[in-house]
Amino acid sequence: xxxxxVSSIADAPEWATRLRELGFIEGEPVAVLRRGQPGGEPxxxxxxVSTFALRKAEAACVRVRPAAEGR
Amino acid sequence: MSxxxxxxxxxxxPPLVALVGNPNCGKTALFNLLTGSxxxxxxxxxxxxxxxxxxxxxxxxxxxxxxxxxxTYSLVPHSPDEQVTxxxxxxxxxxxxxxxxxxxxxxxxxxxxxxxxVLGLIRMGLPVVVxxxxxxxxxxxxxxxxxxxxxxxLGVPVVSTVAVKARGAExxxxxxxxxxxxxxxxxxxxxxxxxxxxxxxxxxxxxREILTALGLDALQAHTFTMRADQLLLNPVLGPVxxxxxxxxxxxxxxxxxxxPMGWIEAATGAVGDLVGGLLPEGLLRSLLVDGIVAGxxxxxxxxxxxxxxxxxxxLLEESGYLPRAAFLLDRLMxxxxxxxxxxxxxxxxxACAIPGIMATRTIQNPRDRWVTIMIAPLMTCSAxxxxxxxxIGAFIPAREVAGGLELQGLVLFAxxxxxxxxxxxxxxxxxxxxxxxxxxxxxxxxxDYHWPSMRNIAIGLWQRVMIFLRRVGGIILALxxxxxxxxxxxxxxEGAAGPAIEYSFAxxxxxxxxxxxxxxxxxxxxxxxxxxxxxxxxxxxxxxxxVYALSATGDDTAEALAPLIAASWGLPTALxxxxxxxxxxxxxxxxxxxxxxxxxxxAPLLMAGYLFGLAWLASFATFxxxxxxxx
Numbered sequence: 188x189x190x191x192x193v194s195s196i197a198d199a200p201e202w203a204t205r206l207r208e209l210g211f212i213e214g215e216p217v218a219v220l221r222r223g224q225p226g227g228e229p230x231x232x233x234x235x236v237s238t239f240a241l242r243k244a245e246a247a248c249v250r251v252r253p254a255a256e257g258r
Numbered sequence: 259m260s261x262x263x264x265x266x267x268x269x270x271x272p273p274l275v276a277l278v279g280n281p282n283c284g285k286t287a288l289f290n291l292l293t294g295s296x297x298x299x300x301x302x303x304x305x306x307x308x309x310x311x312x313x314x315x316x317x318x319x320x321x322x323x324x325x326x327x328x329x330t331y332s333l334v335p336h337s338p339d340e341q342v343t344x345x346x347x348x349x350x351x352x353x354x355x356x357x358x359x360x361x362x363x364x365x366x367x368x369x370x371x372x373x374x375x376v377l378g379l380i381r382m383g384l385p386v387v388v389x390x391x392x393x394x395x396x397x398x399x400x401x402x403x404x405x406x407x408x409x410x411x412l413g414v415p416v417v418s419t420v421a422v423k424a425r426g427a428e429x430x431x432x433x434x435x436x437x438x439x440x441x442x443x444x445x446x447x448x449x450x451x452x453x454x455x456x457x458x459x460x461x462x463x464x465x466r467e468i469l470t471a472l473g474l475d476a477l478q479a480h481t482f483t484m485r486a487d488q489l490l491l492n493p494v495l496g497p498v499x500x501x502x503x504x505x506x507x508x509x510x511x512x513x514x515x516x517x518p519m520g521w522i523e524a525a526t527g528a529v530g531d532l533v534g535g536l537l538p539e540g541l542l543r544s545l546l547v548d549g550i551v552a553g554x555x556x557x558x559x560x561x562x563x564x565x566x567x568x569x570x571x572x573l574l575e576e577s578g579y580l581p582r583a584a585f586l587l588d589r590l591m592x593x594x595x596x597x598x599x600x601x602x603x604x605x606x607x608x609a610c611a612i613p614g615i616m617a618t619r620t621i622q623n624p625r626d627r628w629v630t631i632m633i634a635p636l637m638t639c640s641a642x643x644x645x646x647x648x649x650i651g652a653f654i655p656a657r658e659v660a661g662g663l664e665l666q667g668l669v670l671f672a673x674x675x676x677x678x679x680x681x682x683x684x685x686x687x688x689x690x691x692x693x694x695x696x697x698x699x700x701x702x703x704x705x706d707y708h709w710p711s712m713r714n715i716a717i718g719l720w721q722r723v724m725i726f727l728r729r730v731g732g733i734i735l736a737l738x739x740x741x742x743x744x745x746x747x748x749x750x751x752e753g754a755a756g757p758a759i760e761y762s763f764a765x766x767x768x769x770x771x772x773x774x775x776x777x778x779x780x781x782x783x784x785x786x787x788x789x790x791x792x793x794x795x796x797x798x799x800x801x802x803x804x805v806y807a808l809s810a811t812g813d814d815t816a817e818a819l820a821p822l823i824a825a826s827w828g829l830p831t832a833l834x835x836x837x838x839x840x841x842x843x844x845x846x847x848x849x850x851x852x853x854x855x856x857x858x859x860x861a862p863l864l865m866a867g868y869l870f871g872l873a874w875l876a877s878f879a880t881f882x883x884x885x886x887x888x889x
Contacts (some may be wrong), residue, residue, distance in 0.1 A: 205701060208332040229700055236367065238704040238834075258584055
């Protein structure tokens with residue numbers, strides 16, 4: 188998967204900036220490695236060569252598209 | 259005196275070099291390498307962010323002050339830590355001077371994100387040297403970063419370093435020697451910081467160009483980390499491994515510490531005997547033996563447990579496992595409004611709340627950290643054990659109940675559970691009725707695993723031990739002397755019949771407080787013993803011994819005291835006192851630690867208030883219920 192867009196939620200407008208700073212930038216490859224239990228939260232997400240634990244709400248701010256579509 | 263000759267102050271304050279980098283980039287390891295043990299650890303004024311400064315000497319003998327700034331992902335601060343880093347770099351933090359130079363520490367195995375920060379740092383207008391760290395790990399993963407080429411692309415010097423080895427430090431020192439000479443602005447406006455922070459997307463484009471130029475555009479993730487996480491973050495096996503690890507740590511804290519704790523107790527006794535033998539019977543001897551030696555010995559005895567606990571915590575932190583533990587426990591702790599990061603501090607508090615509260619520094623969210631500190635004293639620390647042992651031994655019959663369980667052990671277990679359940683309840687109450695926090699942010703990096711460096715663990719351990727010992731030598735010593743004073747003066751009048759402590763200030767305080775404690779079933783002896791018991795819970799045992807006019811000390815007291823109190827108190831009183839010790843904040847060292855860690859009196863006062871309130875209510879309820887059942 189590839190990041191297609193990064194947004195914020197109304198409650199936390201700084202999330203988009205932060206996610207981008209961590210490497211969730213449009214065009215970067217991402218993959219969900221693991222989900223915590225119970226409730227499938229948090230998610231262990233790999234972006235580039237780094238891995239981050241994200242809550243569902245945070246991960247929802249990162250829109251993705253299949254890598255096959257190209258850039 | 260009035261000859262106004264302009265004095266050159268520059269020789270007094272050596273040039274300041276700041277280490278800046280992402281979290282987990284090996285910045286602190288590099289700092290340890292550069293400054294060795296010549297470090298000062300404190301807090302930044304007004305915030306609970308740890309400030310580490312050290313001194314190094316370049317080859318020409320020039321002294322440089324090195325500041326290890328908190329790790330940051332960008333120049334747009336999202337946490338108190340990152341705020342400090344940004345404010346120091348822009349010269350905007352009160353009481354801190356702006357650094358003369360920046361060492362941008364870059365983890366060679368995670369270049370893209372790290373180089374974006376470097377671009378921002380260069381825009382801050384300070385001289386920058388890039389320390390290209392972990393080049394050995396990069397090589398092991400099959401790629402080489404060309405420092406000279408990177409230097410040309412960035413336009414600043416780049417030095418290859420391996421933070422855990424001395425290699426590279428020399429080259430870095432040579433660059434520092436040349437770099438710090440320039441003049442820089444003392445303070446830059448906030449807008450300039452925002453401008454320097456830049457847009458991550460543009461920096462990302464620039465970094466991609468740089469990486470392409472270096473032939474590094476297809477970086478691979480760490481294979482070992484990926485494989486290890488398959489197991490360690492597995493929904494079923496992950497928690498199993500975590501529980502096994504925690505069990506091992508707990509065993510070690512109690513089993514390994516037993517022998518050294520015995521030595522410390524023996525040494526305390528020997529020193530007490532030695533001093534006691536040298537001095538004539540009198541006030542000075544009483545102060546030294548009963549006050550200082552016994553008082554400090556009673557606190558020092560927990561040092562082995564603290565060392566062992568911190569050894570494991572540092573080991574988990576260094577290896578990269580700690581964030582995984584937080585990941586696994588995040589949901590569980592989330593149920594009561596905390597995050598996974600609160601788990602380790604709370605676990606530590608079972609040994610002693612002081613290292614537990616110190617360990618809350620790993621929690622970035624200020625609210626989570628605050629709640630964790632507040633509930634840490636509810637975890638049954640080992641200082642409560644002597645009190646529990648005395649009361650359970652004296653009042654709970656040693657017999658088996660259903661299923662072959664031992665009644666005494668069951669009561670002890672129930673006391674531990676009572677603490678945990680009330681901690682959960684408090685955290686839940688804060689979550690539901692406290693100030694509504696905005697949506698909580700996790701966004702926690704799960705760094706690559708790597709072998710912990712024993713050197714870094716040793717330095718970290720040394721710093722924790724020194725913090726503890728300084729406290730023992732400072733506030734705990736002062737309080738011990740104060741309590742000795744209260745329990746000794748004024749001396750009983752001639753021909754007084756009762757024990758001396760009854761006539762002392764502590765005795766007066768005890769009888770003054772009696773109306774408060776009578777509803778709980780406490781007699782005046784208990785009330786008095788609670789006064790010296792403020793210093794540390796277990797002191798209440800020896801204080802009770804003193805009050806009951808026994809001459810023995812320490813363990814003998816507990817044995818001789820048990821039948822005595824069993825004869826003079828009712829069961830409801832004993833149960834009520836047990837309930838009291840589950841909650842009562844009877845540990846001034848803990849409150850002093852809370853004050854230090856939160857940087858004010860608000861938190862310790864609030865903590866003392868709510869814990870005393872809870873203790874009183876719990877004791878009152880216990881006493882009333884037990885009384886009505888027994889009659």
